[in-house]
Amino acid sequence: xxxxPPAWLAPHAITGALxxxxxxxxxxGAPTAAAAAAAAAAAARELAARPAATAAxxxxxxxxxxxxHFTLNDGSRLPAVGLGTWKAGPGEVRAAVAAALKAGYRHIxxxxxxxxxxxxxxxxxxxxxxxxxxxxxxxxxxxxxxxxHSAARVRQACLKSLKALRLDYLDLYLIHWPVTGSVGEVxxxxxxxxxxxxxxxxEGLVRSIGVxxxxxxxxxxxxxxxxxPPAVCQVEVxxxxxxxxxxAWCKERDIHVTAFSPLGSxxxxxxxxxxxxxxxxxxxxxxxxxxxxxRNVGQVLIRWALQHGTSVIPKSTSPQRIKGNLDVxxxxxxxxxxxxxxxxxxxxxxxxxxxxxxxKGPYHTMEELWDEPELD
Ligand SMILES: NC(=O)c1ccc[n+]([C@@H]2O[C@H](COP(=O)([O-])OP(=O)(O)OC[C@H]3O[C@@H](n4cnc5c(N)ncnc54)[C@H](OP(=O)(O)O)[C@@H]3O)[C@@H](O)[C@H]2O)c1
Numbered sequence: 085x086x087x088x089p090p091a092w093l094a095p096h097a098i099t100g101a102l103x104x105x106x107x108x109x110x111x112x113g114a115p116t117a118a119a120a121a122a123a124a125a126a127a128a129r130e131l132a133a134r135p136a137a138t139a140a141x142x143x144x145x146x147x148x149x150x151x152x153h154f155t156l157n158d159g160s161r162l163p164a165v166g167l168g169t170w171k172a173g174p175g176e177v178r179a180a181v182a183a184a185l186k187a188g189y190r191h192i193x194x195x196x197x198x199x200x201x202x203x204x205x206x207x208x209x210x211x212x213x214x215x216x217x218x219x220x221x222x223x224x225x226x227x228x229x230x231x232x233h234s235a236a237r238v239r240q241a242c243l244k245s246l247k248a249l250r251l252d253y254l255d256l257y258l259i260h261w262p263v264t265g266s267v268g269e270v271x272x273x274x275x276x277x278x279x280x281x282x283x284x285x286x287e288g289l290v291r292s293i294g295v296x297x298x299x300x301x302x303x304x305x306x307x308x309x310x311x312x313p314p315a316v317c318q319v320e321v322x323x324x325x326x327x328x329x330x331x332a333w334c335k336e337r338d339i340h341v342t343a344f345s346p347l348g349s350x351x352x353x354x355x356x357x358x359x360x361x362x363x364x365x366x367x368x369x370x371x372x373x374x375x376x377x378x379r380n381v382g383q384v385l386i387r388w389a390l391q392h393g394t395s396v397i398p399k400s401t402s403p404q405r406i407k408g409n410l411d412v413x414x415x416x417x418x419x420x421x422x423x424x425x426x427x428x429x430x431x432x433x434x435x436x437x438x439x440x441x442x443x444k445g446p447y448h449t450m451e452e453l454w455d456e457p458e459l460d
Contacts (some may be wrong), residue, residue, distance in 0.1 A: 147187030166191030168399030
């Protein structure tokens with residue numbers, strides 16, 4: 085029998101009302117023997133029924149929101165809104181994932197380099213072991229880090245993530261960056277890494293594979309040798325970096341795009357210093373659209389990403405914002421409001437990858453890293 089879930093998981097799931105208590109009237113002195121016997125019988129009946137009722141009630145708390153999915157080029161279904169976990173620190177990410185699953189999220193975006201997969205795994209393990217959400221309903225994405233691109237290390241990294249996440253397969257595994265830390269050229273080659281990713285699919289360790297932070301040029305090269313074409317390209321997309329050309333290129337080739345940093349990643353500025361201190365959540369146009377629609381700025385940006393044709397993975401550790409960020413499915417931005425957000429007059433990457441540039445290569449400039457003129 086499955087172990088009971090820990091108390092933090094659903095503290096309010098059991099009402100705690102004591103059966104039969106109402107049979108005792110504190111106003112009228114001691115209960116009669118008949119009333120006490122009736123109350124005891126009622127209590128026994130309710131206690132007998134309680135495990136089943138409690139389990140059903142707990143499962144009901146985890147009913148998935150009827151969220152739209154994108155069907156990938158390998159036939160699998162990726163839930164359109166997921167929870168980001170980058171920068172969700174120790175002591176907060178477990179509760180964030182638990183809150184998200186309870187709010188109806190089924191898609192969780194993870195990565196080894198976020199250094200929090202153990203805690204994410206605690207939250208996933210608890211709901212899975214308690215039978216609150218079936219594994220088939222979850223969609224878990226992982227990413228292989230730059231230092232693990234060799235064939236042997238790809239497999240080890242995947243197994244390590246699976247162990248931390250308490251899963252026996254990942255729904256999606258991505259090459260996190262087209263970067264390995266080598267100088268001169270990208271070594272191990274992306275081809276070696278991709279072929280190792282394909283082997284993971286054959287082994288059943290992952291269901292779908294894809295890339296992150298890759299340009300169309302780098303994706304096109306993978307397509308020349310791939311036996312399994314990338315199913316997903318996860319890149320930065322928001323009104324300050326709309327990424328239209330890459331999204332169109334991927335669409336033509338049936339590669340799904342997931343939008344990361346959809347709120348403009350305000351909490352990563354210290355990691356990726358920005359040329360201009362722009363805060364998307366405080367943009368006047370975004371605020372005006374929020375006021376017109378009666379939604380908050382976060383919801384406007386997440387809804388914009390869906391209407392832009394991408395799935396979207398906002399990060400939050402606030403239970404209230406986690407819930408609100410999923411409340412984007414039964415309304416839409418008007419064509420005018422969507423267009424207004426598509427016309428903000430400048431573009432800037434927040435997660436710009438500047439740390440990967442090296443005078444000795446392989447990427448000397450932003451243009452070489454992203455295969456497009458530097459933005460902004
Ligand atoms: N593949 C990659 O290389 C890559 C790169 C970047 C991101 N990602 C993925 O994409 C996810 C999202 O991107 P991100 O973390 O860079 O940033 P983001 O989702 O654009 O923004 C997160 C920030 O916005 C705040 N926030 C969340 N909901 C809000 C709301 N409704 N109103 C106002 N503020 C809100 C969060 O604070 P609170 O937590 O306090 O709510 C946090 O400070 C990541 O967590 C990660 O999973 C992947």
